[in-house]
Amino acid sequence: MFSKKNSRGPQQVPQKQAAPSILSADLVVNGNLVSEGDMQVDGTVEGDITSKKLTISATAVVRGSIEAEAIVIAGAVTGQVKARHVTLNKTARVIADVVQERLTIEPGAFFEGNCRHFPDQKPTEKRAIERIGAKPELASPAAVSGLKPSASPETKDKESHALA
Known part of the structure; x- marks a missing residue:
């Protein structure tokens, strides 16, 4: 009568999704960054960045190669960009070679470089x-x-x- 029976079957423990790593606007990094999770860059990075999902905010400046499954760029990037899906927001300033499967460029974005389709x-x-x-x-x-x-x-x- 007072026993708790689970009629739904075994309980699934929800997996915690890690919060994205955020590099604040006043942070300057000289070196490479690697993350298995999501990353948001608001500051300046002089080096390569690798992550699962990468967001380059409007205040960010990146000089180096960036690689992720999905990349959203609203700031400045100089180097190489490689991702399955790349989005250049209207405030983006990209001088890079882009290797991608799907590319979205909003009106107003600045893009100079080569674009190749990732097979x-x-x-x-x-x-x-x-x-x-x-x-x-x-x-x-x-x-x-x-x-x-x-x-x-x-x-x-x-x-x-x-x-x-």
């Missing part, structure tokens, strides 16, 4: 590329599918003349 390959494509021993960026769709690429029209003409 989004399926596991079967990766195995096919490894099997043929090619570099992923050099593998053609025909090579990935295992088919022999068709000859160009010029090659076909040369082959037909050679047979005649």
